[in-house]
Amino acid sequence: MFCLAIETSCDETAAAVVRDGQEVLSNVIASQIEFHKKYGGIVPEVASRLHAETISPIILEALTRAGKELSEIDAVAVTFGPGLVGSLIVGVSAAKALAWAIKKPLIGVNHLEGHIYANFLTPIPQSQVLSFPFICLLVSGGHTSLVLVRGHGNYETIGRTRDDAAGEAYDKVARFLKIGYPGGPIIDKLAKEGNPKAIQFKRPMIEEEFGLDFSFSGLKTAVVNFVNKAGGTENLFSGGTRLVDLCASFQAAVVDVLVEKSLKAAKQHHCQTIALAGGVSANSALRQELKAKAEAKGIVVHIPPLEYCTDNAAMIACAGYYKSINSSFSLAPIASARI
């Protein structure tokens, strides 16, 4: 089965063709990051307009690279939320029109569900096939949650952030330190040169009483307080504190909490596998720490290739495939959709 998928939930216009939910024939992404960089983040109205301009050429490119005609497509999948509503509408409208034109089923996919399914795209060796149930740590600029995946289409959110997403904390700290956007990769790079133990930031909500929930707003405030106490960044850095140490210490606090709670979730729900999903899976410290600490406990960590971790349409096609074989069709844009 050939599934054409469209993803426009945030600032990437993406289309992909995937065969049987696993073999990626094409995965095309037009990033708007250059446009949004100058604003230090997404501008919804700009995002929506850019999606509308880019969507048709991107779909054509996905078909061309896959070597497929529209008439050979068996189903159209599209992200219906969560995301920016003006952006979602562009993708949903395009998908509806295409499905209608080729008289093929239209499948609505939750963006977060799509991220989880990135783990099924990988041509994994038989020994590493994801087996249910598993824990998915879904962590991006807009989301941070722990999802217990019992089977296809069977999810339970067992932990989530009570305020900011982890990726958002990275963006806001980077902006506060005036080191650029997006904050994740910039801080990750600087952190590699720094000492993660230089500054002891409190690990937010790591205590037992908070269960599997997260909180990152306070950690961002802790960085602000630390800098303010020293009289601003200039004073801080001229006083001997290194930017790389500050970044490494902040990152260590984020990663410690993410890893600790993921392991706790796996233990509580008797899962032998933890899957990573979402853009923050690109973070090198998160990958290393999670792998090392989980494997020490005999837990397998599954990390999709980078190109499927950030927003993309191949993961939507994969989720769409499993939904179609389970005959799960429904579609309307939901800006704050949950799974």
Place this chain on the structure above:
Amino acid sequence: MKTITRSAEETVELGRKIGAVLRANEVVALTGGLGAGKTTLIQGIAQGFGVNDYVTSPTFIIINEYQGRLPLYHFDLYRLEDPGSIEELGVDEYFQRGGVCLIEWAERMTELLPVNRETIEIKLIDENEREICLSSGLAARLK
């Protein structure tokens, strides 16, 4: 009215009191820098307003909706530096929907805000202390 809070708990408690007195079609502009304590205060406001959910940051999707004793529209204009994009987003269309609009980084759309809005300004004094300044309409109801 100026209030000093000396811990996150005190900030939440003040928020609860504010949440309890908010009225239909009220627009509350919330200003304060990064790490000032807006999230903490809003958690309290939502509790006092009868929202039985965590109020997560709307930075990413700009608007979050909650159901308390009335609808609560929680905006975060942090990413919107261009006033034109705020206008096109239709933030002002939410003002008369019978709910309460709580707008973070409201200074980004001052000209589009209704004249009869209430305001909350939060200032970071030090690590634990916050100065929270309420507009007179809001302050009068808390007495």
